Amino acid sequence: MLEIKDLHKRFGDTVALDGVSLTAAPGEVVGFVGANGAGKTTTMRIAMGVLAADSGRIVYDGAPLDVAARRRFGYMPSERGLYPKMKTAEQIAYFGELHGMSRAEARRSAAALLEQLNLTERAGDFVQDLSLGNQQRVQLAVSLVHDPEALILDEPFSGLDPIAVDVMGTALKDRAADGAPVIFSSHQLDLIERLCDSVVIIGNGKIIAAGSVEELKAKEVKQLRVCVQTAQDLTGAFPGTVTRDGDDYLVEDADDQEVLRIAAAAGRVTHFAYDQPTIAEIFREAVTR
Amino acid sequence: MSAQIPETSRLRGLMLVAGREIRVRGLAKSNIISLIVTVVIVGVLAALPTIIGGGDDEDAKIGLTGATAPAMQAQLEAMGGFDITVYDSAADAEKAVADEDVEAAVADGALYSRDGVANDVETQIDSAWQAASVQTNLANAGLSDQEIAGALTVQPLEFVTLESGGASGPLDYFTGLIISIIMFMMLMTPVQYIAMGVVEEKSSRIVEILLTSLKPWQLLGGKVIGLGVISLVNLVAMVAVGLGVTAATGMLGDLPPGTASAAVSTIGWWLIALVLFGTLAGGVGSLVSRQEEAGSVLTPLIMSLTLSYLGAIFLLNAPTSTFAKVLSIVPPFSAIAMPTRMAVADVPAWQIALAIGLLVVAAAGALALGAQLYKRSVLYTGSRLKLKEALRRAA
Numbered sequence: 001m002l003e004i005k006d007l008h009k010r011f012g013d014t015v016a017l018d019g020v021s022l023t024a025a026p027g028e029v030v031g032f033v034g035a036n037g038a039g040k041t042t043t044m045r046i047a048m049g050v051l052a053a054d055s056g057r058i059v060y061d062g063a064p065l066d067v068a069a070r071r072r073f074g075y076m077p078s079e080r081g082l083y084p085k086m087k088t089a090e091q092i093a094y095f096g097e098l099h100g101m102s103r104a105e106a107r108r109s110a111a112a113l114l115e116q117l118n119l120t121e122r123a124g125d126f127v128q129d130l131s132l133g134n135q136q137r138v139q140l141a142v143s144l145v146h147d148p149e150a151l152i153l154d155e156p157f158s159g160l161d162p163i164a165v166d167v168m169g170t171a172l173k174d175r176a177a178d179g180a181p182v183i184f185s186s187h188q189l190d191l192i193e194r195l196c197d198s199v200v201i202i203g204n205g206k207i208i209a210a211g212s213v214e215e216l217k218a219k220e221v222k223q224l225r226v227c228v229q230t231a232q233d234l235t236g237a238f239p240g241t242v243t244r245d246g247d248d249y250l251v252e253d254a255d256d257q258e259v260l261r262i263a264a265a266a267g268r269v270t271h272f273a274y275d276q277p278t279i280a281e282i283f284r285e286a287v288t289r
Numbered sequence: 290m291s292a293q294i295p296e297t298s299r300l301r302g303l304m305l306v307a308g309r310e311i312r313v314r315g316l317a318k319s320n321i322i323s324l325i326v327t328v329v330i331v332g333v334l335a336a337l338p339t340i341i342g343g344g345d346d347e348d349a350k351i352g353l354t355g356a357t358a359p360a361m362q363a364q365l366e367a368m369g370g371f372d373i374t375v376y377d378s379a380a381d382a383e384k385a386v387a388d389e390d391v392e393a394a395v396a397d398g399a400l401y402s403r404d405g406v407a408n409d410v411e412t413q414i415d416s417a418w419q420a421a422s423v424q425t426n427l428a429n430a431g432l433s434d435q436e437i438a439g440a441l442t443v444q445p446l447e448f449v450t451l452e453s454g455g456a457s458g459p460l461d462y463f464t465g466l467i468i469s470i471i472m473f474m475m476l477m478t479p480v481q482y483i484a485m486g487v488v489e490e491k492s493s494r495i496v497e498i499l500l501t502s503l504k505p506w507q508l509l510g511g512k513v514i515g516l517g518v519i520s521l522v523n524l525v526a527m528v529a530v531g532l533g534v535t536a537a538t539g540m541l542g543d544l545p546p547g548t549a550s551a552a553v554s555t556i557g558w559w560l561i562a563l564v565l566f567g568t569l570a571g572g573v574g575s576l577v578s579r580q581e582e583a584g585s586v587l588t589p590l591i592m593s594l595t596l597s598y599l600g601a602i603f604l605l606n607a608p609t610s611t612f613a614k615v616l617s618i619v620p621p622f623s624a625i626a627m628p629t630r631m632a633v634a635d636v637p638a639w640q641i642a643l644a645i646g647l648l649v650v651a652a653a654g655a656l657a658l659g660a661q662l663y664k665r666s667v668l669y670t671g672s673r674l675k676l677k678e679a680l681r682r683a684a
Contacts, residue, residue: 048501050668071502081495086313097305098502142498 001025002065002150002181004047007056009205016042017053018205024150024181029172031196032185033283039205040185041078044154047183048075060150071099074148074175076156078185080139084128089114091127092141099146106145113141117167133161140164144171151175153184157191169195189280199279201286209286216282223275224251224259230267237262250275302503306511307518314482315519324523328530335534348372349410352382352394352401360421361395368413462605464548465632468555469601472625475524475559476594479516480566481587484574486512487663488583491575496667505664513567517560528552555628561645562624565652566590568659575667576676597622601629608634618644620651 002024009017017039024030034040045051047058049070058065083091089110096106114120117137122130127138136159143153156168172195176182186192192199199216201209209216226249228234235242240254248271251259256274263269277285314320333340353361354376365371376382379396386394386401393402393410395418400406406414420441427437487509490496499508573586600622604613608630617626617636623644630636662676 045497050497050500067502067504073501075498075501077494077497079494079497081490081493081498083313083489083495084493085317086309090312094305094309095498095502098302098499100502 001059001061002047002183003057003059004043005057005059007043007046008054009042009046009051009056010054015205017046017056020056020202020205020207022183022200022207022210024183026179026181027176028198029176029182029196030184031192031199031279032183032202033187033189033192033199033279034185034202038202040202041154043202044075044152044183044185045077047152048073048077050077072146072149074143074146074151074153076139076143076153078154080136080159082127082135082138082142085126087124088119088127088130088138089123092138092145095142096145099148101146109145109147110141113145117141117164132159133164136160137164137167140168140171148175148180150180151182151184153182155186156184157186157188165191189278189283193279199282201283203286209282213279216279217276224254224256225249225271225273225275226251226259226263226269227271228263228267228269232266234262234266237266299504299507302507303511303514306503306508307515310486310512310515311518314486314516315522320519320523324526327523328526331527332530332534335531336538339538349393349406350374350391351414352376352385352391352396354379354382354394354396355398357395357418357421357425360424361417364417364420365413368417370413461633464551465605465608465629466602468551468632469598469605469625469629471524472555472559472562472601472628473594473598475520476562476566476624477591479513479520479563480570480590480594482516482519483512483567484570484583484587485580486516487571487574487667488577488580491577491667492579500668505667506660508667509568509571509660509663512571513563517563517567520563521556551628551632554631558624558628558648561648561652562621565621565624565648565655566594568652568656570659572659572662573676575663593621597625601625604630605633614640618647620644620648623648 004020004022007017007020009015020039020043022030022032022043032040032043042051046053046056047065049058049065049067060069063069086094089107092110092113093103093106096109097103101109111120111123114123117140119134119137119141122134127135130138140156140160143151143156151172153172156172157165160168169191172182172184176197193213196213198210198212200207211219225245226238227247228249234249235244238249238251238254238259240259241252243250243252249263260269260272263272348370350372351365352374358375362373362375365373374385374391376385376394376396382391382394382396383401385391386403389403393400393406393414395401395414400411400414400418405411424437424441427440428434432440490499490508496508569590570587573590574583576586577583600612600616604610604616604626607613613626613630613634616622617630618640627636627641627644631641
């Protein structure tokens with residue numbers, strides 16, 4: 001269980017974080033969503049210990065997160081960085097060793113990741129000679145080389161090609177299936193929806209919405225979408241607030257069973273369901289509220 | 290969950306960083322090539338005296354004739370390095386020179402050659418001629434061989450120096466010069482590479498990942514150790530080749546006495562100075578985020594290194610001056626000045642102890658300052674950090 005508790009951070013006069021808390025249970029994939037400058041990166045940097053919070057705590061399995069425990073974490077910073085003049089396999093293995101692996105273990109793990117990422121033939125090349133996409137894959141390998149027991153990834157999907165996105169998604173799911181808490185930020189909300197068990201939305205340094213994907217969707221559900229094959233205009237017939245969306249009626253603040261009765265009486269009901277908002281819609285709603 | 294990964298010990302982290310520097314920088318093609326080039330130059334320079342005096346290997350072929358010939362032959366053979374042929378007449382000798390049977394011939398008080406002879410050969414032939422002439426003249430005057438030998442035996446001058454620690458011999462001057470040059474180079478190179486490495490990690494943002502598993506002091510310390518080892522290996526390779534070639538050409542005996550102890554003590558001075566300059570270089574390097582800005586923050590360090598070197602060179606010419614005494618005690622100048630001064634003059638033990646003490650204190654201070662600077666500014670990106678700001682920033 002990874003708990004980020006009540007983080008506050010100021011940069012000069014700017015309040016970057018104002019009481020940010022979020023939790024990732026073992027095996028839970030948490031999507032961290034927010035506009036640019038909302039405080040995602042600051043939160044993750046503090047969680048990884050590369051930035052100090054003004055106040056607040058990071059707790060892992062009931063104890064304050066220390067250097068030794070952090071070393072078993074996998075981290076991908078938003079600003080990607082690799083040694084340009086170091087060979088690919090050597091570099092991945094070096095990070096494995098820094099995370100406490102023996103040299104042999106680190107080399108094995110690096111080779112396995114390169115294989116998985118289709119980079120085996122570039123193992124002996126300098127990182128600076130790889131394409132940007134391939135450098136991203138190496139970055140991914142660096143964050144996974146030590147078989148981390150928790151993952152904190154800042155925009156792990158940005159700049160990845162579809163194959164690497166799949167590898168990354170699979171890696172996240174695999175780690176979560178092993179019981180690792182996973183927190184990642186992304187602007188690709190479809191990915192968040194596909195991969196995450198829960199979502200945390202941050203805006204201006206504050207958490208503005210958090211919960212499982214279902215919870216959030218349920219909370220946002222207000223509109224009943226009804227489609228009836230009839231010549232009548234039912235706008236005035238339905239209770240509540242009624243708007244039209246093409247041929248569909250969107251009904252809010254009404255008893256759904258009553259709406260159904262009226263619709264069935266008017267003609268053949270071809271669609272009757274609450275609109276499931278996408279995470280993107282929830283996000284827009286939460287941020288503009 | 291994955292098996293418990295053993296915690297990276299502090300020392301292991303430090304050594305991993307140092308090891309990476311050695312592998313990536315030390316074994317980089319550019320470093321290997323420059324080392325090979327340097328080693329070849331050193332080797333050639335060491336072999337140069339032998340190559341230039343190439344005739345030494347092959348005996349000079351000299352023709353002799355006339356009354357002094359037996360005496361000259363005895364003289365030249367005693368000197369060694371001559372292949373002597375005695376001719377019956379001056380004409381024969383001259384013809385032998387013309388036919389290139391011999392390089393030169395001495396006949397009737399004249400030295401025949403095609404186009405002159407090497408200086409050292411001429412000197413030897415000349416002194417043999419003089420000695421042989423004197424010998425022949427003395428023999429003609431009726432002296433016995435023994436009397437002649439007695440008359441020709443001269444004790445060489447004995448050197449007596451009244452003021453010890455006074456004027457130094459040219460050999461001491463040369464040792465001092467070499468020490469100051471090597472110290473300068475061995476500090477300048479790692480200082481620049483340490484700063485460059487720090488900026489590289491900062492500008493590529495890799496430092497953010499590194500600091501999740503390493504402490505800033507491990508990252509900085511590992512760099513200083515790694516680049517120190519590279520410098521030392523480069524130096525040892527150069528010295529080994531230099532000494533090896535000198536030994537192979539049989540000139541090793543010419544090395545001044547005390548060379549070995551001077552080398553060991555110089556390495557000691559270098560180690561302290563490396564901590565001093567290396568940690569400061571890392572500290573100031575972390576103030577900037579881009580490679581182009583590294584030069585400006587390094588300037589004060591480079592300047593003080595250069596001044597230390599120039600001071601040491603000046604000191605060589607006035608090893609007993611007050612300037613030399615002060616310079617060799619005050620850090621950071623003492624790092625180069627004291628070992629240089631020790632090579633050319635006798636330095637009171639208390640001055641050496643004081644210089645070491647002050648330098649160690651300065652190095653400890655630099656370590657603390659450099660590490661603090663590094664810790665506080667290494668994650669700060671953007672425009673260059675002012676020194677004051679960096680020190681004010683919370684770590």
